[in-house]
Amino acid sequence: EVAGGRYEDLALGILLTDIKASVTAGSGKGLKLEPVRVEASMSDGRGGLVTAAGSLHPEGGRLDLDAAMKRLRPLRRTDIQATLSGTASVKGTLMAPQVAADITIDEALVNLNRLTGSSVTTLPVEGTSEAPEPVTEKKEGHGSLDVSVRAPGHIAVNGHGLESEWQAGLRVRGALNDPLVIGSVRSVRGQFDLLSKIFTLRPSTISFNGGAVSNPLLDVTLRYEVPDITADVRVSGSVRRMKLELTSTPSLPQEEIISRVMFGRGSSELGRFESLRLAAAVARLAGFGSGGLGVLDLGRAVLGVDVLRVNSATDKESGDEESSLEVGKFIGEKIYLGVEQGLEPDSTAVIMELELTPHSKAGIRTEQDNTSAGVQWKMNY
Structure with a gap:
């Protein structure tokens, strides 16, 4: 038996407390071994609970475990919070477990202002035509994974001028050591402060098509409407190769669209102060995705x-x-x-x-x- 246990992952910000577990093994008649009974529970310290029970058969190492989560909040972070509920099971054997789960994200919050990330960029390298194709060693699969993640709403993504709500439907399946993620995250509502104006978040999608989880496909559209112009900002491509398009109805050049959005009139009617602000806005959008400020931009800010x-x-x-x-x-x-x-x-x-x-x-x-x-x-x- 284990009582009063605690699990903490400082890197991921996970904390689970009040861990209780018991393993009961009994001997049967003769040399036959009875299944080992396992029961466990743990809390997040804030009312959420995980319970698990099942058995391990010594002969062949067969598993039969079931678990349930109820409004579990395991993350203690300033950038991401989530409340999870659902069920999970582990079948198969110790050497090749079959893990299945049905998880619901009751609510979540992503604070972009505090979101941590790596500053190291991986650059693509192209070889010559004479170079042989790299041989990727295929990972041998031991076990399988089949997890459904649903979020009917209440996923708030805020920060850097964005206030929005999203919903999700994802499926994680495949080999336990190399699963694929399929599905999408879709916008419910939102607005974004861009060019000192409030743009409305149009129906937008972030898609996972089996590639890297950190590099989904983007199809995000923001709209600003006034009587004489409707301006759309569309972000497409992947996270690592984002593309920004600025269009309008009626159709106008990019500089004219920005001028009418920011000042309500064409660039030829702007004063010096407004022209400088327009030039800065055009340069900022033209450098979208490059990251960082120029030397003079940094000097102005300081x-x-x-x-x-x-x-x-x-x-x-x-x-x-x-x-x-x-x-x-x-x-x-x-x-x-x-x-x-x-x-x-x-x-x-x-x-x-x-x-x-x-x-x-x-x-x-x-x-x-x-x-x-x-x-x-x-x-x-």
Whole structure:
């Protein structure tokens, strides 16, 4: 007998307590051995319970075990929580067990903001035509697995601007040491904060077709609707090779779609501040899937400024190209205040610009020995 047992997996965040188990072996008549009786139970410490009972036949090592879960919450993690119920059985023999289960996810929560993951990327390697095909050693199967996982709803996936609910139907079956996962996870409802606007999650699917569990196929669509445009963002492909498509009704170029979503008007009608925000949004979507911030993006985030860029100009007298660093911030939506510093100590300039209309602005530039002012007008065709 075992009483007061405890199982803890720090890597996966699993904790089971109050483990009780008893193994009873009896001798029969003569040399014949009676089956060994096994009974066990364990808790998650929060009201969930697992019970198991069955027998092991010494002759041939045959198994006959049955287990049941009732609202078990085994995970003690900040990124993933789940409540599980269902039944399971183990038949066959000790050398080749046949495991079957029917599991229901009563509710679950995935917090994307706290989700852990590896920063190491596996790169595909292509060999020459002369290189022989790699021979993969086939794993010898010992036992089988047949598990059905159902989630009628109540799977919340939140974080990074996403608030959503999903449902799932999965089947895990095959060799015990190399099973296949078949099925899908489907959206119920949700919304996503993108480009400072709220997009609605359209019917979307994450499919498992027998490949790697960590690399399912994606078909996720987000929609933003206003009277003059309907914009769709679709993420497709696999997790390792995601593709983003931006379309609209009526059909418009990507930059125009983003402009109308963010500001409610075309890019030709934007002021300087809005044009910079548009350019940043286009660059961010164009780099989708690359991960990470650029050096200037990181600098802007750290310094808390709106503009951080390197300017270059040609000196009218010497013809040499000169570089300078500009740092600035927008005061409200109309006024821009910045400082530009060249390579020389006395090449500091203060810049102030006032947006008059979407097509015109007034500016003042003050340097150490010169002050200039002017009005600019532009029209994009």
